[in-house]
Amino acid sequence: MEGANVIDNRERLPSDLQQIMTVARYDLLKHLRSKRLLGLLIIEALILSLIFIVPILLDQTIPDDPLDYMSSYISGVGILVVLAATMFAGDAVVSEFQSRTGYLLFPNPVKRWVIFMGKFASILGILFLLLLVHYGVAAILTFAMTGGSTINWVYSMLFAMCYGTAAAALGIFLSSLMKGSTGALVLTFFALLMILPMLEGVLMISDIEPYYVLTFAEDPIYYLMYDSYPDNSWVADVVPSLLVILVYTVTLVTAGIMLFKRREMVS
Amino acid sequence: MDAPIQINGLSKVFSGGFKAVDSLELAVPSRSFTGFLGPNGAGKTTTIKIVTNMLSATSGEAFINGINVMKDPKKALADVGAVVETPEFYPYLTPMETLHYLGSLRGMSACEITNRGRDLLDMVKLNEWTGQRVGKFSKGMKQRLAIAQALLPQPSVIILDEPTSGLDPRGMVEVRDILKQLHKMDVTVLMSSHLLNEVQEVCTDVALINRGKLLRSGSVASLLEEVKARKIDVRTMHPLTPPMFDRLRSVPGVKDFNITGDLSFAIDFEGKEDAQARLLIELQNLGLMVVSFKESGLALESLYMSLIMDSR
Numbered sequence: 046m047e048g049a050n051v052i053d054n055r056e057r058l059p060s061d062l063q064q065i066m067t068v069a070r071y072d073l074l075k076h077l078r079s080k081r082l083l084g085l086l087i088i089e090a091l092i093l094s095l096i097f098i099v100p101i102l103l104d105q106t107i108p109d110d111p112l113d114y115m116s117s118y119i120s121g122v123g124i125l126v127v128l129a130a131t132m133f134a135g136d137a138v139v140s141e142f143q144s145r146t147g148y149l150l151f152p153n154p155v156k157r158w159v160i161f162m163g164k165f166a167s168i169l170g171i172l173f174l175l176l177l178v179h180y181g182v183a184a185i186l187t188f189a190m191t192g193g194s195t196i197n198w199v200y201s202m203l204f205a206m207c208y209g210t211a212a213a214a215l216g217i218f219l220s221s222l223m224k225g226s227t228g229a230l231v232l233t234f235f236a237l238l239m240i241l242p243m244l245e246g247v248l249m250i251s252d253i254e255p256y257y258v259l260t261f262a263e264d265p266i267y268y269l270m271y272d273s274y275p276d277n278s279w280v281a282d283v284v285p286s287l288l289v290i291l292v293y294t295v296t297l298v299t300a301g302i303m304l305f306k307r308r309e310m311v312s
Numbered sequence: 313m314d315a316p317i318q319i320n321g322l323s324k325v326f327s328g329g330f331k332a333v334d335s336l337e338l339a340v341p342s343r344s345f346t347g348f349l350g351p352n353g354a355g356k357t358t359t360i361k362i363v364t365n366m367l368s369a370t371s372g373e374a375f376i377n378g379i380n381v382m383k384d385p386k387k388a389l390a391d392v393g394a395v396v397e398t399p400e401f402y403p404y405l406t407p408m409e410t411l412h413y414l415g416s417l418r419g420m421s422a423c424e425i426t427n428r429g430r431d432l433l434d435m436v437k438l439n440e441w442t443g444q445r446v447g448k449f450s451k452g453m454k455q456r457l458a459i460a461q462a463l464l465p466q467p468s469v470i471i472l473d474e475p476t477s478g479l480d481p482r483g484m485v486e487v488r489d490i491l492k493q494l495h496k497m498d499v500t501v502l503m504s505s506h507l508l509n510e511v512q513e514v515c516t517d518v519a520l521i522n523r524g525k526l527l528r529s530g531s532v533a534s535l536l537e538e539v540k541a542r543k544i545d546v547r548t549m550h551p552l553t554p555p556m557f558d559r560l561r562s563v564p565g566v567k568d569f570n571i572t573g574d575l576s577f578a579i580d581f582e583g584k585e586d587a588q589a590r591l592l593i594e595l596q597n598l599g600l601m602v603v604s605f606k607e608s609g610l611a612l613e614s615l616y617m618s619l620i621m622d623s624r
Contacts, residue, residue, distance in 0.1 A: 148399035
């Protein structure tokens with residue numbers, strides 16, 4: 046134990062990128078060991094099971110077209126993204142202050158924005174994993190029931206991942222903004238499930254296209270499962286929606302980092 | 313700037329106007345174990361939080377090994393191990409996983425973390441708990457783990473904020489034993505505390521603050537030299553009886569004494585170590601059969617109290 050100062054701790058400091066990967070790895074471990082993930086996987090299994098079993102129990106005609114059949118499974122993706130963004134991003138930052146783990150992490154030689162980005166990366170990792178499981182199981186069931194497949198689900202999944210990124214950015218931003226975990230979780234959930242869709246509805250009633258509302262940009266997840274992409278007015282197109290998602294993500298992540306950097310560790 | 317920790321004109325004003333730290337100047341000598349003393353609300357924890365980049369300063373600067381913490385916190389904290397308040401741990405990680413997480417952030421190799429982590433967990437008596445998740449640990453165990461993580465990168469500077477605070481007596485003894493081991497290491501330690509006996513027991517130097525201002529700093533020995541009156545606790549086999557009172561009062565240096573028990577008394581004494589040795593001989597000559605003869609921590613306490621009172 047007497048060997049202090051022999052090692053140059055400054056020389057061996059990892060780069061910011063390496064530290065982001067470290068924070069992400071251990072935060073991912075938190076998610077993988079959490080009851081939240083288990084709960085979300087159970088909800089996911091329930092959604093998939095119900096969509097699979099109910100038509101059989103009701104003796105409904107099962108579509109032969111893989112695209113038609115798989116579309117029903119994709120209807121649950123929106124709520125899955127909302128739940129994942131809430132559960133994994135909603136208290137990602139605020140919990141470091143509220144549960145006092147920041148006293149352990151912050152005195153280390155690691156910048157606040159690095160911690161933020163590491164956490165954000167881990168949230169995306171777990172969110173993408175959930176989407177992969179959902180789409181993967183849906184594709185397998187589709188193949189089992191129709192004997193065919195479609196490439197559209199891959200496009201839909203990739204778009205859902207993009208939308209999930211913006212939803213997670215909103216969650217982690219609110220987590221940097223709010224003082225308590227509960228408030229951050231509740232606000233994330235209601236923002237994605239009620240507040241933004243309500244705003245969308247109000248704008249539509251007022252005859253204004255709500256293309257800049259985040260939840261409006263979610264719609265291509267479902268439209269990409271159509272035979273041909275709808276071209277009605279007020280249909281969220283892929284490219285503009287991707288741009289809206291990009292703007293939200295960049296803005297919310299930047300604002301979240303700024304709030305996190307300014308936030309003080311007071312008891 | 314030779315001091316490993318150098319604080320220049322540091323101030324912190326919280327929203328609402330409360331001035332927690334007021335133009336603080338402090339230099340922690342190299343390889344010292346410096347006690348950072350002050351009453352509750354003196355500004356100790358706020359200062360430590362600024363130095364460890366958890367709070368921003370309103371004005372002033374803090375340097376660690378010559379690097380400005382405000383300007384380059386990553387580099388400044390690279391060679392620092394810190395335990396601030398009582399940190400909480402990630403409940404889903406085991407002690408060894410916690411050390412791997414924090415060690416990886418500092419660029420330590422997995423092999424090095426495992427080897428050093430094993431030694432440190434052994435040192436803080438957590439070697440039987442390496443595989444258990446920290447969520448189930450007691451406060452004392454968490455505090456010991458906190459000290460282990462602070463020592464992990466073999467830092468040259470260690471900052472401890474009231475490391476025995478909130479622990480039960482057994483936990484305090486265990487943590488103090490660990491603190492004493494830090495003396496064997498080639499490190500500079502800054503430890504805040506309001507427990508004077510703890511500081512006198514483990515620290516080589518002391519810095520006294522109140523209302524965010526430095527009142528006095530220096531080696532414990534030199535500060536104690538300033539205190540003329542000392543209190544010596546004596547425990548004997550035979551009781552001190554009234555016929556002995558005059559003889560005891562006539563011993564050079566003895567100002568007064570109080571009977572504290574059937575076989576114990578406390579002497580107010582002025583004098584250096586040779587005078588103390590003569591007092592011990594006189595007590596033995598009285599036929600008291602001295603069992604213990606110990607200067608109490610009150611010497612530092614009287615200095616502390618007088619400085620605190622003067623600063624009001």
